[in-house]
Amino acid sequence: MSPEPDPSALPDLLHALRERFGFDAFRPGQREALEALWRQRRLLCIQPTGHGKSLLYQLPATLLPGMTVVISPLLALMRDQVGQLRDRFGVAAASINSDQTEEENDQVVAAARAGRLRILFVAPEKLDDLTHFRLLLSLPVSLLVVDEAHCISTWGHDFRPAYRRIVDAVERIAQERPELRVLALTATADARTEHDVAAMLGVGGVPLAVHRQGMDRPNLALALRPVRGLAPKLEALRAVMHGVEGCAVLYCATRDQTELVAGYLAANDVPVVAYHAGLEPARKRRLQEDFTSGAVPMIAATNALGMGIDKPDIRFIAHVDVPGSITAYYQEVGRAGRDGAPARGLLLFDPADQEVQRYFIRSAQPTEDDFAALQRVVEGSPEPLGLMAIRSRSGLHPTRVTVVLAELCEQGFVEKVLVGRRQGYVWTEREGQPDLERYRRQLEVRTAELDAMLAYGRGEPACLMQALRAALGDREAAPCGRCDRCAPGTVVTPEDAPAPRVSAETWLESRTVPLAGLRTPAMAPGVALLDGPMRGRPFAEFMRGRAAGRMPPERLLTLLHGALDALREEHRFGCVVTVPSRTWSCRRAVGDLVAEALGVPHLPLLLPGRPADARQGELHNNDQRRDNVQGCFDVDLELRHPPGAMLLLDDYVGSRATLKEAATVLRKQGGWEDEIVPLALARVRWKLGAPGMI
Known part of the structure; x- marks a missing residue:
């Protein structure tokens, strides 16, 4: 590696951009964000999808001493970024995540400890593992990046308990390395979420600066179609997809739905492939590579994986099922047209779809009984219990077990211990009762977010893009002039689609x-x-x-x-x-x-x-x-x-x-x-x- 530069001096950012990445100029807002990160050391950057947020840590990683650690839940994006950084830009990068084997993750750990990496991507759930958390604390981290930073906040639409460990990591690393820089990135954060994230990551007396850009996507035209029932929804989707040119992502609420949608469209000569977390890792990697290269032009994907695909030329995104929030919808539909060329987004709205989202909300919402059940299981065991044993003995929904354990650990009622290489949980001697206030708040937030999304789906907004921007706190939101409310009949025109080879009703009966x-x-x-x-x-x-x-x-x-x-x-x-x-x-x-x-x-x-x-x-x-x-x-x-x-x-x-x-x-x-x-x-x-x- 070349000699380490002085991290306190503002470098020639444009020179680094041209020399290391081959770009002639910054995109709007990138230089300002980088300068703020350099001077103020901690930054929350809120930018629309497609504005090049990845460069905000890729470029500093080549200029700062030590290592850049990126905490991101997007496994597909990790794979894209690692491959691109290595092959295109010559930056040593690797990731630790659940899609890799234990041996593969161990090899990455060894490379990180040996100082052979510039950028290390880590899935947030790995921070719940003591071994990986201690690894993070031992590394010479100069820049800690929190991707999808809204997940830290209980005011955010996608709060994840594992992200709370990031706050602990920032505090612990900053104690050892006061020069630590922290970059939080998100495309979706309203004012409450912004303030919450800024308060949590601005620990140790170093305030978190905020860089927010307008949320308009001038090349993206949105459309909305009401449907009633699964068969009519599939028929409407088939008709629309016959007119789609280029690459497309069809977002579905569940893994089963991705398989169903892909199966029906394939039966009607629309080449769609299902892509979700239940597939084998090798299969997911192949599909991602094929989609990125264009060999597979269209995928039906669950939201967590679909939005992680780093592909700038997606021309069309359809939401087959209603998302859980406007913020989630904006982020997902925003994957279209990241290259700046015209793109379209469609929501097929069936009010009955809300039941799936309400189920997701209930599944992640712990109760006092859930906390009491886990206390009985963990406290009643003479030895540390692993996660699977706790799930089996408690009988709780797996998501609730994960949420409750994370909360009990954070509040000091449960402690993680290592027994060999296995992580276990033990009850501590802390007295009192867990505070569930944040989950009461989260229930209110998620219910309100879903209600706002349902109002959007019912067609209440006069302009679809304006409604999204306003919900995200964009004070400059104005009618877009291009959605199917502003310009009816111009976004999606399925009337010319050929008759189906097999009707949805017939296909569903024989599927x-x-x-x-x-x-x-x-x-x-x-x-x-x-x-x-x-x-x-x-x-x-x-x-x-x-x-x-x-x-x-x-x-x-x-x-x-x-x-x-x-x-x-x-x-x-x-x-x-x-x-x-x-x-x-x-x-x-x-x-x-x-x-x-x-x-x-x-x-x-x-x-x-x-x-x-x-x-x-x-x-x-x-x-x-x-x-x-x-x-x-x-x-x-x-x-x-x-x-x-x-x-x-x-x-x-x-x-x-x-x-x-x-x-x-x-x-x-x-x-x-x-x-x-x-x-x-x-x-x-x-x-x-x-x-x-x-």
Whole structure:
């Protein structure tokens, strides 16, 4: 590395921009923000998406001594930034995140400790891990960057408990290195959030300066379309997408919805691929690379991953489901047209979609009972408990466990300890009761944010962009002149779309549900035939018939044969194995039928082990369901089987704990080396934090 410059002197920023990054000029606001960071050392920068916030830490990282640490929740953006910094600009960069293996993260840790990195990206959840938090404190950090800084504030629309550790990190690092610079970045912060973030990051007597730019996006035209019901929504989306040129992102509220949207559009010759956190890391990396290069022009993505894709030439963004807030919507739709060329954004608004967002709000909202439940679990254990053990013993919704633990740690009721390399939690001797005021406030904030988004979706604003800007505190907000309220009929014109190859109603009736593959235990992608949360009569008929000991109805058997035909094109099967069940009396008959259709033997390779402690639907979360089936299967080691893939058949799948346990036993005890392809007659969705199906 070159000799370290004097960090206190304002460098020639334009020279550095040209020499290190090859740009001739700064974008509006960049130079002013960089100068403020250099002179005042702590800065909150609020800029619209696409204004080049990344440069505000990339350039200083090449000029400051030591290391720049970027805390960001956007895993896809991390991958983009690391690759671009290394390959395009020659800056040594790496990341620590959950998409990487433990070995990969260990290699990054070693490089950071050896001083071989200029920029280190860290997912905020990693700060909850004592090992990584201590690593951060040990590094020669000269610039600490907080991406998506609104997540620190309980007034923010996307408050995350893990971000509270950042405040602690700033305070601890600044004690050792008073010259530390702190840069907080966000595209969405109203006045309350701004003041909250400034107060928390301006610790140690160093105030946080604020640099705010206007929130207009003059190249972005917004549109709004009311819909009622899933089938009409899919039809409207198909009609619009046939007129879309260039790259597009379709935001969906859930992983399931991304698969559904991509499946329907693909069936109608619109090349859309689903992209979400449930995919294997290698699959996500490939999709991201293909989307960035243009090989895959359109993706249906959940918001957390979709907004992290660093692609400036996205021409169209559609929100298939209503977002949880105007601030989230502005940030997500703002991924379009970051290159300055014309772009469009569309919201398909169905009032019924609000139930998903209200569920998200409830799931993350802890109660006094939740705090008491975790106290009983942690305080009652003679030894430190890991996160999975706490989730299993408490039965709470996993999100609530994470939130409550983070809060108890911050308030001093729970302490993290290391037992070897494993992190555990122990109850402290602090007296009193936890303060839940911030969560009461957060419930009010999120409910109000959702209500404002619903008002937008109902078409109340006279100008769509003006409404977004005003909600974000932009005092210069004015009618944009380009949205479909200001210029009706000019943004989205689906009237010329061709007739669908398959109608949404017909497709939904015959749709099967993809089951994502697994890395551990190794399991190929598979399929479930009926979607419990989506389908009414066929699913109900199957479940009633199953309970009565009847074979699946003819309609389901037709779907079964169609799925087998599709699977046979992708795999060379050698046998069918059914998952043991004490309640599915037609298990053997259905297994024989499937084996006959594939022309392979139906083998009793899996045997019942210990009886489960409860039925899966009676349990409260997936950690309990995982523990419930451990040891429930054995393998017939004497049974010989032909070569080829195994079709692993089950009646229905929910948490996938049963299939995972079966595959684990087959791999470890049975030594199975060929593919295992899961097939379930139905998919159910278990509640989290309570028993039963959704």
